[in-house]
Amino acid sequence: MAPLDPEHPQAGSGDRRSTPARDPDPREAAREAAAAARVLTRQLGRLALGAARGAGRRARQAGQGSAPLFRGFAERLRRPSPDPAPATRAPGSDLVPPRRQSGWGGRLRSRPIMALALAVVALPPILLAGLVISSFLTLPPLGGAAVDPGQRALTVEADDGRVFATRGAFRGQPLTAADLPPHLAQAIIAIEDRRFYSHWGVDLRGLLRAAWRNAVGGGVREGGSTITQQYVRLTSLTQEKTLRRKIQEALLALRVESEMSKDAILLGYLNTAYFGAGAYGVDAAARRYFGKGAKALTLPEAAMLAGLVRAPSQLAPTRNFGGAKERADVVLQTMVETGAITPDAADKARAQTITLRTPPETPPGTNYFLDMVAGDAKRLSDASGDLTVRTTLNLDLQSLAEGVVARRLDAEGAKKKAGQAALVALSKDGAILAMVGGRDYEDSQFNRATQAKRQAGSLFKLFVYLSAYEKGYTPESVLVDRPIQIGDWEPQNANNRFRGAVPLRTAFALSINTIAAQIADEVGVPAVIETARRLGVQSELPNVPSLALGSAEITLLEMTRAYAGVLADRIPVETFGIHAIRGGVPAPLYVHADPKSSAVLPGDSRTMMLDSLQAVVESGTGKAARVANIPVGGKTGTTQDYRDAWFVGLTPDLVVGVWVGNDDNSAMNRVSGGDLPATIFRDFVQRASVQMAKGRAKRPSAARAEPAPAKEPAVTAGPELRGVPEVIDTGTLAFRGRVVRLLGVEGEGGTLARQLARYLRRREVACAQGPEAQGLRCRIDGDDLASLILAAGGARASGDAPPDLLAAEEQARSERAGLWRRER
Structure with missing residues (x-):
């Protein structure tokens, strides 16, 4: 087909005057459109080729001033190909005249492998240059990605003032140059960036050294980022691990070095770095771990904090004290290598005991209580900043409750197909002394004591009988246990038998359903609902006859609170978990106050109800809850x-x-x-009553870095075996070839033994001399070593273990520590 030209009419045009009129053919129109498109494409191609030749001529003219060294090579590249002879073509031909290819372009076209190789070599630098330019054009502003502090920090205390948990992000106070201890700055620089004061933001030597060590080590063993780069990453960039972020990090580091002094950069880094356990900034970390400001840090404490920034979550001393101590030793050695301290100073620092002012780790079981307290603290105080919350939790009772629940479910749960349990212990005034929300918080954070609503069963009969006693019934009133029908409902007894005439005291003790249904029908279900409301039940209570047998769904805390009202003779009893809240000001932000006024139960009805509750335990369905020498009342459901x-x-x-x-x-x-509920109650109350009678049992301070064991009797005086032992297993040590077995400890090997070896490294242990058939008692820093090991879950107590060691093992089991974490 000929090109678009006035001298060459389009195909099919013809002389319209001599062609008879006919309907247009769609197929012919389509062919004409396709032909026109092909012609237009060729014309555009010719125009593009002409433009390219013009650009080449302009480039040759501009290159006349090139350096002589490259002129010859440039001229060869720019030499135009000779114009080929015009091709003879017939009129109307649409063939483009062929041109002979010459120069580098022709050579590359004739050698595709060479062209591909050049493309492979040239492409990465071109892409890298483009990425650098793109990264520069999209640089974020300095300080545009400040660390989100998250929820405000809570320091949680037990009822006796012992700190046992922390939550949220600790910010501390911004550090100034006057507050910065020299050894802290030296420790950070020694371990993170030795050439901090000599480079200009990016340390090429450090990058090459890190790359070499990582290549030789077969993995990422060392980072090449400077303190300046880390500072801009914390304050201006995200934590994504991409090449773009690294390029922007380097560019911003150069900018920061040109605008800020080295000391200002170091202070900014120390105020924003994360040190683990929710502590952002070195002052927050010093207060979080050691209970002091950064200005008061000792050399070994500063070395420990400096060692945390590389892996804060793994090395936080509250979680991994041994690992943090080992890392601190590395920092001290690095300070010696850089000349910051002498070898003698490093040895003295290693020998000093580092004492934490917070517990090693939040006991897992207390998290159910902590979840509730955190919500209450937010509701009771809207002050900003870090808060300290004094709670009602009794740590001894809490540990006991967790151990009792875990032990009973471990022993009988599988056989009886019981997978979960919950426990709440209240004082008479409603203070929550212990709370177990489930078998394992790590598996499920759902609190079955406060969130789960389940049918109460016969437990609800408290409100039925209390309503009857207030209406004139007495425990001696007699009703007939017989088949009854109330509307369409026919209640049945558990054993499907009837006892005939029965006093109400006996009916309550044996939990006879037909008697409870008759009472509710007599006094009216609305009266029963009103009694439940007065005692603090807030869940929905349907006005149906079956409510008398506990068809409503209620939480465990609600029901426990209602029974507390009968004991306290004050209704409703308001349950609470917080005594006081303190902030940054001396005056407390919140203090719990007892209700100014509250209703009471009628004296006679309360006395009769207490008598009926005691009958349940003495002669009824709750016999398994009996505790020697302690009056107990209660109700099964x-x-x-x-x-x-x-x-x-x-x-x-x-x-x-x-x-x-x-x-x-x-x-x-x-x-x-x-069955199980009454047994768990008995196991708990037996020991809880002893503890409460003696007052709060004194245990070693939770501020120690080591696990807190139960109080130990002193080691028998006499000759001692002293030295730094070798660990064979967690129950067996070797002193210069002499093997010593710890009394009451069944040793474990493997990981637990290695952890004990790290803990004892270069630390002296003293063992009392005596008969070794049953084992020796050994001490370290004044604490009984066997108790430390058992309380940390490093071993099991043996059959000959004394009571104090059994108590230490029970503590570890309740806290799911060590080997008990693996075997839950």
Whole structure:
């Protein structure tokens, strides 16, 4: 087809005057459109080729002034190809005249492998240059990505003032040049950036050294970022690991070095770096770990903090004290190599004992209580900044509760198909002394004591009988246990038998369903609901006859609170978990106050209700809850198909509620309220009453870095075996070839033994001389070594272990520490 030309009419045009009129053919129109498109494409190609030749001529003219060294080579590249002879073509031909290819372009076209090789070599530099330019054009502003502090920090204290948990992000005070200890600055520079004062933001020598060591080591063993680069990453960039971010980090580091002094950069880095355990900035870390400001840090403490910034989450001393101590030793050695300190100063620093002012780690089981307290603190105080919360939690009772629940479920849970349990212990005034929200917080954070609503079963009969006693019934009033029907509802007894005439005291003790249904029908279900409301039940209570047998869904805390009202003779009892909240000002931000006024139960009805509750334990369904020498009352509850089992019991000082069941509401293997729940109550109250009678048991301070064991009797005086031992296993040591077995400890090998070896490294242990058949008692820094090992979960107590060591093992089990974490 000929090009678009006035002398060459388009195909099919013809002489319209001599062609008869006919309808247009769509196919012919399509062919004409395609032909026109091809012609237009060729014309555009010719125009582009002409433009390229013009650009080449301008380039040759501009290159006349090139340096002589490159002129010959440039002229060869720019030499135009000779114009080929015009090709003869017939009129109307649409063929483009062929041109002979010459020069480098022709050579590359004739050698595609060479062209590909040149492209492979040239492409990476071109892409890198483009990435650098792009990174420069998209640089963020300095300080545009300040660390998000997250939720405000909470330091949580038990009822006796012991700190046992922290939450949130600690910010501390911004450090000034006057507050910066010289050894802290030297420690950070020695371990993070030795050439900090000599480079200009990016240390090429450090980058090459890190690259070589990582290549030789077969992995990332050393970073090449300077303190300046780390500072701009913390304050201006994200933490994504990309080449673009590294380029921007280097560019911003150069800019910061030109605008800020070295000391200002170092202070900025120390005020923003993360040191683990929620501490941002070195002052926050010093207060978090050592209970002091950064200005008061000693050399070994400064070395420990300097060692944390490389891996703060892994090395935080509250979680991994041994690892943090080893890293601090590395920092001290690096300070010696850089001349910051002498070898003697480093040795003295290593020998000093580092004491933490916070517990090694939040006990796992307390997290259910902490979740509740954190929400209450937010509601009770809206002040900004870090807060200290004094709670009602009794750590001894809490540890006991966790151990009792775990031990019972471990022993009987599988056989009885009971997967979960919850426990709440209240004082008479409503203070929450202990709370177990489930079997394992790490597996499930759902709090079954405060969030789970389950049918209460016969536990609800408290409100039925209390309503009856207020209406004139007495425990001696007699009703007939017989088949009854209330509307369409026909309640049945658990054993499907009827006892005939029964006093109410006996009916309550044996939990007879037909009697409770008759009472509710007599006094009216609305009256029962009103009694439950007065005692503090807030859940929905349907006005149906079956409510008398606990068809409503209620939380364990609600039911325990209601029973506490009967014991305290004050309704409703307001449960609470916080005594006081303090902030940065001397005056407390919140102090719990007792209610100014509250209702009371009628004297006679309360006395009769307490008598009926005692009958349950003495001769009824709650016999398993009996505790020697302690008056106990309570009530069992069991729902249909054994889906829920409850027991709430009262002693003169405590109200304890227990629930056992499964999260999926599946049936248990005939577990009633008088079975596992009553047994858990008894196990808890037996030891809790002893502890409360003696006052709070004095345990070693939770501020120590080492695990806190139970109090130990002193080692028998006499000759001692002293030295730095070799660890064979966690129950066996070797002193210069003499093997010593620790009394009451069944040693573990493997990882636990290696951890003990790191803990004892270069530390002296003293063992009392005596008969070695049963083992020796050894001490380290004044503490009994066997207790430390058992309390940390480093071993099991043997059959000959004395009571203090058994208590240490129980503490570890309740806290899921060490080997108990693996075996839960």
